[in-house]
Amino acid sequence: MSWSSFTKEDKILFDRWFRQMQPKISEFTFTNLFIWQKAQNIRWQPYKEGALLIREENGETVLLPPVGFQDCEQIFKEVIEIAHSENIMAIVRIPEWAKRFLPHHGVLHPQREHFDYIYKASQLAELKGWRLDGKRAFVRKFIQNYPNWKFIPFTANYLEGCKKLLDHWLAEKQEIPGVREEYEATLLLLDCARDFHLEGGVLLVEDKVVAFSFGEKLNETTFVTHCEKADTSYIGVYQMINQQMAQHIIAPSYLFVNREQDLGLEGLRKAKKSYAPLKMIKKYRYEIP
Structure with missing residues (x-):
């Protein structure tokens, strides 16, 4: 599959999907993906029916949850097939609402540093x-x-x-x-x-x-x-x-x-907790079987 860097012109496409999606996790703004693409080697590609796939290579190659789909259960099945074909072992930063659509035979665990x-x-x-x-x-x-x-x-x-x-x-x-x-x-x-x-x-x-x-x-x-x-x-x-x-x-x-998030950094975690957060948005890592 062909993966692309983010350009400023891609913002219109991503913003349209994010408006429809109403994301809860901080990763899902075009700004975040664009400014961190070099450090975390983030790439994307269009998928069928207008969906978008996002890949990150930061020590290991992983997929982020897909963007712009309608059938949640089907898209995760297809993403897992793509991961198998590219030797990708995990989907990361999966929001709480989406974890129920993942196949049960994979290992799912919370990523506290990314809450x-x-x-x-x-x-x-x-x-x-x-x-x-x-x-x-x-x-x-x-x-x-x-x-x-x-x-x-x-x-x-x-x-x-x-x-x-x-x-x-x-x-x-x-x-x-x-x-x-x-x-x-x-x-x-x-x-x-x-x-x-x-x-x-x-x-x-x-x-x-x-x-x-x-x-x-x-x-x-x-x-x-x-x-x-x-x-x-x-x-x-x-x-x-x-x-x-x-x-x-x-x-x-x-x-x-x-x-x-606090990225697991003790000082940053202490500072964020000190402002009495209302809640945490949980995210999960799914180890692809």
Whole structure:
């Protein structure tokens, strides 16, 4: 079978299917597939009746759940046949609702590192409740320490400021495995933000970009946050960009926020749990027999 890279022109096709599908998992936006295709070697191809197949080669070759099909049970049977023909051993990041359509003779197990964290948009905007006392305290510190701050919806005027901040972020974390790939994916996202109609915001202190955040519509009720970067020399900066983005960009239009997965990283898992998620979107790996 012939697998293709993603181009900007493919967005129209994927967006049409995702609108019909109303996905719950964070992988299923064109932005995510496009910006991570190099690091994770993600490829796709059209399948019969307009369905789309997605393959990933990141240490091993796996398939993602298919997109754009009508008969769930039949499409998984066919995908498994394709996997056999290409010596692919697993389908990964299968959402909870889809696992019942898989043949029972394969091994299915949860991928905890890929579970998505879901929050109430209003809760992130208002930071109410004892569980978020610490977040409110950091927001107050930021406001007190940096009185000349402001939050602005992203425009091209702030692109270079965001890139400078991203370079600073890389310099501080460049020894950590995977950071270079995350940097390149985020840089590509910044360059595509306008073309992909992403919703973003920048946090300024004395007109310097100290944080930015970007995301987009995942489904009719949920916004997915793709990236959030900040200069940690500013106390409370991450709590502030999170709260401001939720208050001004997300909560007015969406009920929920999907802040993606923790990838099994202890620090990231602790940070995501600290915001009191409403629920987790579970995903599964299916070992093809």
